[in-house]
Amino acid sequence: MLLRLWVVVGICCLGLPAAAWAQVQHQLNGVVRVSGSGEVLPGATVTVPALQAGATTDEKGAYTLQLPAGRHQVVVSFIGYDTQTRELNLTRDQRLNFQLVASGNQLGEVLVEGRGSLQEKLQTPQMSVERLTAREAKLLPALFGEVDLLKTLQLKPGVQNGGEGTSGLFVRGGSADQNLVLLDDALVYNPSHLFGLFSVFNPDAVQSVDLYKGGFPAQYGGRLSSVVDVKMRPGNAEKLTTSGGLGLISSRLTVEGPIVKNKGAFLVSGRRTYFDIFTRQINRLNNDDPEFDPIPDYYFYDLNAKANYKLGAKDELFLSGYLGNDVFGFNSQNGFNFDFSWGNKVGALRWNHVFNRKLFLNTTASVTSYKYSITNKLDQFSFSLASDIRDLTLRTDLDYLPNDRHTLKFGATATSHRFGTGRLQAGSEDGRLGFGSDISYRGEEAALYASDNFRPTEKWQLEYGLRLSGFRSGSQDQYAGLEPRAGVRYSLTPNLTLKSSYALMYQYVHLVTNSGASLPTDVWYPSRGSVRPQRSQQVATGASWLFGDGRFLLTNEVYYKWAQRQIDFRDGAQLFVNEDLDAEFLFGRGWAYGNELYLEKKQGRTTGWVGYTLSWTKRRFPPQRGTSGINNGETFFPNYDRRHNLTVVLLHNLNERVQLTGSFVYTSGQATTLPLGRFLFQDVFGEEPGAVPIYPQRNTYRLAPYHRFDLGVVWKLRPNRWIPESDLTFSAYNAYNRRNPYFVYFDQLRDPQTDQITGYRARQVSLFPVIPSVTYNFKF
Template identity: 80%
Template structure:
């Protein structure tokens, strides 16, 4: 309480104290920054007046606000990948001035991307533990089967672990898969994966950029413990109609965008579909009727994105976003057994932006989220259906207030109504003689109120502090708590900054899973009865250093996170269609700590980054509920604990038309549990012997280290009358054919003469060998 009392006094004193204002009158220059050709908003763009040493950064809506003295000023607007724009303004009143930047790729000759402003911005902000990735960057990197994946690219950032070979799951700073808050245009996505986690649901053609918060979370975010993945969709081209797409080995994409009304509104629709099923159905059809033929399962996924925006006037703008995606898996045998499995997300949001004046902005968003899965089985005349889902209705409002150059205040409120369908079972015979069913669901209501301030008392100091008050109710069970947030930056020199942050988080919904990876059949369960909210605290400190005349930024961050009420399950827990599911839970504590080093370069013909993480993740579940806990109550490492993780990404412009790309990954082996021996017992007559494995404590073994090199070439083809822009992207996944471990099993070794089992041999299963791919991308 003393800490927050001091911060409150500091805040009030700063608001009331003497201003930096010049003697002459001051006015507010505000507006938005967009891409000139597509009208995409450019969050993170810099609007600066170099002569005065003043500047502002466009927020996630592309809006900026800057207080300037009366008179003539030279304003410079810049953003990575776009040509800087300079404008001379004579400021005599509050004025709105919007900017449209041209893509640097439109210029002739050698393309040199200037990223100095972006790195300088990361140095000067108090926010730490944040990575920003654009879809343009992700599309240049080599990918599995040529399928560009935003989430897999985030796995190349320090502090982020993958859930296994080829998967898109994120395990951030020791957190589990369900502890990531994934948002698409402020709407929540519960399962961001296709194909059992091999690909994410984010079509790169519809995505503009994604921000990953690993710590020091701003007060407007809550509900998860480990990270925030904030995805922003492209708004569409408000100037002209455009069509783009791509044809790959396993999927094709098509995007159409254009103006609703020129310069006032735009739309974008984008679709993607795989075609595994096209080939498997033909193979099955050719082999139909063969007695010894086992049909190949039918599988495909699709997703559809849409977005529209329209300016109602100079102060109001509407944004409508939607996403629909589904995975379909089916198997029809020739003996009467049919099996189908489908899962998917439906997400929509409507946002209203209103500008009261150059210092006060309002964003109000209504969103809906629905995630479901369904399993259907049929054997002759008997059918069996199992399903689960979760539905959310959310309303949130955020208010930004800029009283002066030293303060940027943010206030907001959010409320969500949940419906958790934890299990629905329907089974019966075709003649109706046998019919049974069960449907278990729970309501939930979640709400939060927050306030924060970004305070800059001097050029050397910047503070970000705030408080979030959150609560949750399910039936008669109520929970809540205070979530303080704080971050500080101190500039030792113009090129060196020291930073620190603290965040306390609550999580009121939990993923019910009995595996180390997130699967479609996992169930979301609310805080109720004995299942209290998860809670974590994280502190981090670091140094940021700008080198090489602003071309390189190196950061070193040390973090420590401790969590309470972590969740796991009893051995043999019944997870599906269980009306007393909360009795199956076990509760424990967790710790995660480590050091992350990151070197980034965004200027010149060669760009990229290198990241290294040294980290520990631990869990402990003591004896409880009539059990010995987990691992007999001893501390253990979860499967996603990795001691060392090294990533390197290089992008090199060989010429105007050829881009070379590469990425390298090395990480310590996955923690796993393997038997250390076996004992043999016989039946009463001494005729039948069985070998029973003896297991040590949980996850005491490590699989072999994981390492992989991916290579790629992007070749821009010469334009023609039909395709002004097109390219061929060649990529090689796992270029040196490293057989990385996926899992280990034990095979029996038998005596050749007696056919008796004499020993057991460990066998490693690998998933992906070297995989070349090619994708054709076009735009007109």
């Protein structure tokens, strides 16, 4: 009795009631790394199951939790690593680091023991977001065995591809240029190799990819439809390692290691195709054959590099870089030469500073450029056409954690753009004939933002923010807009939540293209003159249900998006080297709405996901500028509109050394315009009749549905003294040899006796049959 009285009196003397004493909060923070390598783990999940509290580690592997004083069980998990559990008696602010060990079955990289990331995905107010790790993507079968992160994102609901084999993303009814693609916070303008067949992201250099389809956080802006946030791996801070792979069309090599052990690290990763090695040899062997048509040269390469260094307990520097290029060349024996190259250069320097346990700073300076160049030469006359865009960007972000209920983020960004919309040079080698033109513009873009993640009760969580953005191109063309963002999560039960979000977005730069898919020759153009910023709004709502003892997560989201000032071009528009490009634009509106159903499993011998999307995308361009608009001003479906989209991805551990993987895709046929018939006429000279096609409204036809099954086997080889880790990955792209439509053309039908045209027959062109491949991966 005396002891109890002393405790009560002591608490009262401290000015705290007994109930409040039990709720004293302490901060738990630390870093999650890989045991034996020192590599940090962004995206690892740190949870306290009893309190339904948790956090996901940032790009530095760091996490922060506010917990009541007392004993807690802390669970840490990450894909491909053994889950770690610790008992903790929290009596003060404490730093707790974790070293996760790779799963004993290396092929089980998509397994997460425990509730892990699915629980975190259930509880966050952020909706319409998907995270993909390079470890997951490497297990899935791929075209020519070339692992592609953007193609893997096409297997997620709400994401459409631009056609057979392409890596372009069309997210919730948006066009390919409405995706904000970031590599370590630096913008990437053209994320494609090989005319869109592969992305520029080498999976060996990438840590993770986050895809935001809606409910965009306030720190992102400048595009309407999605954010693709790619983070590079930081490198091994403990020991020097080498890894790579040999495939059918390319080889990869990555070297990483410590600069100073456990204080700094570096990573260098390169990849190159070798089409050109074989084509050049074939051309050389047939050089003396006048009937031989030379095979064009083609190859691409990319190089990633990253370094980090701890300046002290509170400061760390990160330096990231990317260089990639595609080169296509054709040299004929009659003196005609054609050279075409395009590529990206990206660099970013980031400084992380910790003011105290509640305030953190990230400041990034980045430079990015994209350029293409076409050169033709015939005998003594040459012609070249080029375009480029270059950005210099400075951004700063602050994270402030005042208490366990609020997480504040605020910051600013400023970008200087230079748009080279057309550079033309032509002339003769002797200099007697020559002319040229160079059209360029400048622009400045800036933004301020603030957001708050607020948790008023255990059931409610809100994330809301405001972004103020602006753009200036010259002294007369200035634009600004407020972009509110909001998201809310309500927990009906510990395993069932409801979510809703709203986002308004502005886009100040535009892609000048005359096709539905992005091409290397597309030109970026600023808002100026009559070309005002594009704008979109999106609302979404959905439910998430965690069941099967936390092994399955089922989500269902409904979205509606409407956009203004969408851009297309008048018929016969002159898009290149045009000093009055503004006059070629037409402006309209767009709508997109749909339902996305997604089932995900991350535990057990069999893992994967199933996604289904039912959606509609529409555009309308009314009569304007002396034209009848597009489709006579009537609403039409763009060619990337798909009504149904079904994806099934399965990964199964057969045993400790063999894993089976497979993916199935089904989508409705691509919208297209085909002639209803042809009008025949006889010319005045009595020669063969001509035929003029008669077209209906735009995109009133659908090509045949697209479906494909890919099959893969990953076979882990036994270690030896030289190569401790290696595997063979076998895959079959389009395993049942479906002849999917790429495009349709028409053949003339003729009477065999009179040789006169009697009709026309539609013929389908397919791109890829079944394609088997094998890749050897190694690490030592």
